[in-house]
Amino acid sequence: MRLFRRKTFSHGIHPPDHKAETAHSPIRRLPFPPRLVVPLDQHIGKPAVPLVHKGQEVVRGEPIARADGFLSAPVHAPATGRVRDIRPMPTARDRLTPCILIDVYEAATQEVLWHYPWQPRKMDRQALIQAVREMGLVGLGGAAFPSHVKLSVPEDKPAHTLVVNGCECEPYLSCDHRVMVEQPAELLRGVRYALRATGAKRAIIGIEDNKPDAIRLLQKLTAEEPAIEVEAVATKYPQGSEKMLIRSLMGLEVPAGGIPLDIGVVVNNVGTLAMLGALLPQGEALTERVITVTGPGVQRPGNYRVPLGTPIGFVLREAGYRGEAGDFVLGGPMMGPSVSDLRTPITKGSSGLLVLDEAAVRRESPRTWPCIHCGRCVNACPMRLNPAMLGRLAAAGEYQRMAAKYHLSDCFECGSCSWICPARIPLVQQFRVAKQWLRDQERRKRHAAPPRQQPLEASGKEVRAA
Ligand code: SF4
Ligand code: SF4
Structure with a gap:
């Protein structure tokens, strides 16, 4: 018997979800690594510009790079320490990306030492969006789109609904599931801030029906709050993509080439809004995130709270790496990028670290055959x-x-x-x-040099000279 009335979209696939290994594993905190590699482009848009120099001491939570333009986000020190260098390092986004390297003090504590004077109760829409911008928040579901841009709704294009994405449809990942179960108060607080920032009157939290504990808990907590609905959607890939989720929950179609706001909808991920709900009242910036570390090559799969900039080699040492693994994926296996360098850091957009063993890699990348027109x-x-x-x-x-x-x-x-x-x-x-x-x-x-125009006078002279 099905527990919830499920909504869904047409087409899609049902890959094995591999979530059982971590879905019931409570979030644990990882220690700081001795050195952090903090990329300046942990978001979509222009890379941030460093505010610190080599040798400078930084404290946890302090801004170390400023946003460069509206579609950009600042970066903050994930731990207290000293800037060792600013230089290109390998990241999941690119072969070499400018990064701030921080040597973490041995005595550094998890306490955030740099605070903003935000007062959420007194904040209007603009003040809320400015605070979201200052904290460096981006979409934690993987897209890394700056959150202040998403929440900035122009007056001539109002939003009626905030869709909150709790699907986590990528196989293996369960960090959003754990955040919903372990931090429901922060999540609902973040949803209320996002409603205020966007001016939307209604929020719908869409959760795949393979997370019944999260659905039940959030339905119970919002029973007296008519502005926030919690809906079960079918477990199907890619249910968590913005357009599919809007179709499933609301029966609306985002026009081709358009964005959800074209039909009055703003979409945010549960992890992002839980982070907003946790950071804003504390006056803290984004310095860490929760990731799922799993796959056949991991000895202690689970969900870990990790300082941004932690190299994946350090995460694997802590989670137990079997050593014979053949491939690392940052994020889920369907859309996450493959990485091979153990110095690659966890960034704002990394939702998971998946370690496939050689057998799994061989299964997923065999030889190809010609198309058999099966449709x-x-x-x-x-x-x-x-x-x-x-x-x-x-x-x-x-x-x-x-x-x-x-x-x-x-x-x-x-x-x-x-x-x-x-x-x-x-x-x-x-x-x-x-x-x-x-x-x-x-x-x-766009960058092709425009055809050189001959000055009229000069050309006239030439004609006359001829
Ligand atoms: S990758 Fe592109 S073409 Fe293939 S199923 Fe997804 S949306 Fe369609
Ligand atoms: S064999 Fe051809 S028609 Fe069948 S799934 Fe592959 S590309 Fe599509």
């Missing part, structure tokens, strides 16, 4: 695209045709088509290459 990828695609056709065009290098006739830009790289394909064609990887090629072309066009 499974078409049935799986939540955006109702034709991945088989897109794949054929990608193989032929016809990238422009993919965009012009087959709506490549609507693909949000969920990986459902690749996962379901019996021929093991790496469709989503091909689409990423095609999109990057198109972006490069666009950039080249």
Whole structure:
């Protein structure tokens, strides 16, 4: 018998969820590593600009880099220590990214020592958004989109609903689940702040029905609060993508190429809002996050609270690394980037550290076969695209045709088509290459030197001289 009335969207896939290993593992705090590697671009948008110099002492919570423009976020010291250097280091986002390296003092405590004078009760919309900006909060679900930008709703485009994403549809991950169960008060406080900041009148928390404890708990806590609803949605990938969740919960369609705000909706992740609800009353900035560390290569899988900038090698030492693992993924296996360098840091957007052993890697990357025209990828695609056709065009290098006739830009790289394909064609990887090629072309066009105009007078002189 089903416990909840579930809502859902059409298409999608049902990969094995592998959540049992960590879903009931309470959040534990990891110690500080001896050295932190803090990237300046832990968000979508322009990298932050350093405010500190080599040799400078910093305290936990202090701003160490300022935002560069509206679509950017500041960075704060995750621990008390001394700046060792500012130099490029490998990160999940790029091969080399400018980072602030901090040698952590042995006596450093987990206490945050730098505070903002925020008074949430007295804050209006603008003051709330400014505080969210100052704390360096970004989407913790993986997108790392600056939260102050998401919460800034223009007057001519009001938001009626705040959708709170508690799906966590990626296999293996359970950190959002644990946050909902262990920090419901912070989460609901964050939801109320977000309602105030956006001006929306109603919030709907959507949770996949494989987390019945979280659904029951939040339904109970919001029973007397009509502005906040808690809804169960079907466990299906990619239920947690913004467009799918809006379709499931509200039956509304975000227009092609548009954003949720085009239909009056703002979407935020549960982890992000729980962090907002925890930090704002304390006057603290974002210095740590909860991640799921799991996979066949981990001895003590679980959910860990980790200082930002902690190298994955340190996390693995603490969680127990079997040593024979073949691949590391930062985030979930469907959309998370693979990394191989153990110095790669945990950043604001890292929701998990997945360690696949060699057998799992071999299972997931065998040889490929030609397309057998089975149509499974078409049935799986939540955006109702034709991945088989897109794949054929990608193989032929016809990238422009993919965009012009087959709506490549609507693909949000969920990986459902690749996962379901019996021929093991790496469709989503091909689409990423095609999109990057198109972006490069666009950039080249924009930066191409404008044709030199001949000064009229000079040309006239030349004509006359001739
Ligand atoms: S990766 Fe793109 S084309 Fe493939 S299923 Fe997802 S949205 Fe559709
Ligand atoms: S799932 Fe794979 S084999 Fe089947 S139609 Fe799509 S690309 Fe071809």
